[in-house]
Amino acid sequence: MTQYETPDLALAAYLTLKGLRLLSAKRLESGRFQFILEDSDEEAESLSIEFFGSEFCEYDNKIRSLKKILYSKS
Helix, strand or coil: CCEEEEECCHHHHHHHHCCCEEEEEEEEECCCEEEEECCCCCCCCHHHHHCCHHHHHHHHHHHHHHHHHHHCCC
16 A cells, blocks of 8 residues: 655645545654555645645645734734
């Protein structure tokens, strides 16, 4: 079974939205996330490239920007 691994939460969500099955999700000792997805059709790489040009990625960036604004306010 071919697997695809990413630390990116938004990318992992996008890949599951596109039909890849999530096999594992955990937080590592370093504090980073680790998502492992089943990639039996070996399409995760091309879907990852598609993600970075998609509105889904733009949406994720807007969420991150809003969080920064909220957390920077005292």
